[in-house]
Amino acid sequence: xxxxxxxxxxxxxxxCEGSGDLLATAESCTGGMVVAALTEIAGSSRFVxxxxxxxxxxxxxxxxxxxxxxxxxxxxxxKKVALxxxxxxxxxSRATLAVAITGIAGPGGGSPDKPVGTVHLAxxxxxxxxxxxxxxxxxxxxxxxxxxxxxxxxxxxxxxxPTATA
Numbered sequence: 001x002x003x004x005x006x007x008x009x010x011x012x013x014x015x016c017e018g019s020g021d022l023l024a025t026a027e028s029c030t031g032g033m034v035v036a037a038l039t040e041i042a043g044s045s046r047f048v049x050x051x052x053x054x055x056x057x058x059x060x061x062x063x064x065x066x067x068x069x070x071x072x073x074x075x076x077x078x079k080k081v082a083l084x085x086x087x088x089x090x091x092x093s094r095a096t097l098a099v100a101i102t103g104i105a106g107p108g109g110g111s112p113d114k115p116v117g118t119v120h121l122a123x124x125x126x127x128x129x130x131x132x133x134x135x136x137x138x139x140x141x142x143x144x145x146x147x148x149x150x151x152x153x154x155x156x157x158x159x160x161x162p163t164a165t166a
Contacts, residue, residue, distance in 0.1 A: 015160035024095035064088030
């Protein structure tokens with residue numbers, strides 16, 4: 001696995017040690033890369049509850065409760081779906097902190113409104129309002145997925161820091 005991702009995952013787990021957080025991920029375009037980076041580290045089971053790979057719209061609905069009408073109205077790659085995914089990950093796990101990712105890694109699937117590299121990320125601590133951001137990552141499929149995974153890990157670490165506020 002990419003050393004940069006392992007370092008970021010170690011930083012997340014160290015922050016969770018301080019905060020006592022238990023993590024969940026809901027991943028679409030990254031296909032489980034975030035939870036894979038976290039679980040690459042021995043002892044991560046103390047802080048990682050589960051990872052949902054919700055690549056299809058049906059998986060988003062069945063596994064974490066994202067309403068199909070919302071996906072149809074907004075598109076799977078959207079702020080509202082990312083927010084529903086992170087809330088669903090918290091609701092369907094024992095986690096206290098979750099991250100969600102939905103995007104277009106390419107090389108196809110983009111549109112003028114949502115070009116390849118468009119990614120919506122959301123992070124949420126149980127009992128607080130979620131935080132969302134949209135990014136446009138450059139590069140090929142592997143690069144978009146790696147950059148997305150890194151940003152998701154950074155968002156988890158930022159939220160897990162004991163000084164984090166929402």
